[in-house]
Every structure is written in C-alpha cells, then in structure tokens.
Amino acid sequence: MTRDELARMLGEQTTACGPARDALITGGTFIVSDGPTPADHLARIYRRRLRLTQKRGQPTLALAATVDLLFQAAEEPLRIGRINAADTSWTFMLFLNASATAVLACTGVARSKPPDEPATGAN
Template identity: 45%
Template sequence: MGGRHDRERLERLLVDNDEASVAALAALRCGGSHVVWDGATASGALALVYGRRLRHTRSRGIETKNLSGAVELLGRHQQPVRLAQIRAADGSWTLMLFLTEDGGRLIACTGIRRTHV
C-alpha cells in the first residue's frame, strides 16, 4: 500500500469541501489504507467506466458520495488521469481519487459504500 509520503500528499490534495473529499480525508486520518497507482488512464475511458458504476449503484440502491459529479468532471478533463484509492479502516467505504497525471492536483473524488464489509 501507499507510504507516508503518499498519505501526506493525499491529505494536502483533499482540500475541497465536497462530501467525498471530506470522507476521504477523514478515512485517511482515521487509519484507512491508501494506494496511489503508477501510470495514467484516459479520462474519457474512466468517465465511461464510472458512468456505468453510477447506473449500477443507483439501480441497486448503493450509497455513493459525489459519483455523478466525478463522472461529469472526468468527462470534461480531457487529459490522462492517475488513480488513487482510500479504504476506510472499518471497510465501510472505498473512495477513489482522480488525480492529474503528475499526481499534483485532485480532479475529482468519489466514494462507494461497501455492501459486504
């Protein structure tokens, strides 16, 4: 999983006051695990994947945080995106962070409640 440097960098990036960023920051500070993956993915491809995930979670009644906003932001971004993930220490939430390719800026953040903890 991610090291202390990644944890501190993620904490600095999670300054937005949207529901998902607040939850991600709280999960990090409460001992949640985290990983920042190497490489980048086309933002349009991620918008499609997370658009399907949005429809799936809505059809199943799964709670999300800022998923529709993240899909919209990814669709507009037009640049490669680096992914990071934070899992709440109690396993209740998985939070995805979409970063600029260099990892220097947060594009969007979303959370999906884990139905099987």
C-alpha cells in the same frame, strides 16, 4: 506519495473529498496507480458504475459529480487512487493529474457486507 501529502490534496473538489480525507487520516489504507489513463475512458467506466449503484440502491458520495468532472477533463491523462476506510465501510476513488500533484475528483461508495456476515441490528 505520503499519507500527509495525499490528505493535503483532498480539498473541496467534490463532496466526497472531506470524508475521504477523514478516512485517510484515521488509518485507512491508500494506493495511487503508477500509470495514467485518459479521463474520458474513466468517465465511461464510472458512468456505468453510477448506473449500477443507482439500480442496486448502493449509497455513494459525489459519483455523479465525479463522472461529470471526468467527462470535462476529456483526454487528459489521470492517475487513479483508492482509499479504503479503516472500518471497511467506504471505499473512495480518487482521480489525480498525471504527476499526482493534484486531485481532480473524488467519489465514495459504501461497501456492502459480505453475504455470509449477518447484518447488525437484525432480529
């Protein structure tokens, strides 16, 4: 799969798809898995991640909507993709159909700064 093919698949499935597409076309790295995973298995994993990010106060994009879409897809086999923004500020997880020809859902999670790196703008 090429960068352009993936960018074309990122429509309006969730509100994270536009920022994911922007991250991709501005030089972000991407990968799409070879093997499928049942959507309901992914839904349970990402529901836990939703709770953790909420507990930590970590910014996300469309994570709750993505969890809902994954539960709706039931046992449908999905492939997972990931886009890392070039500036490493966000990571986007993509959920594609088994043939990797369509994106079902997309979510984004802000990446936290490493503990040894000082926060910008801090006095």
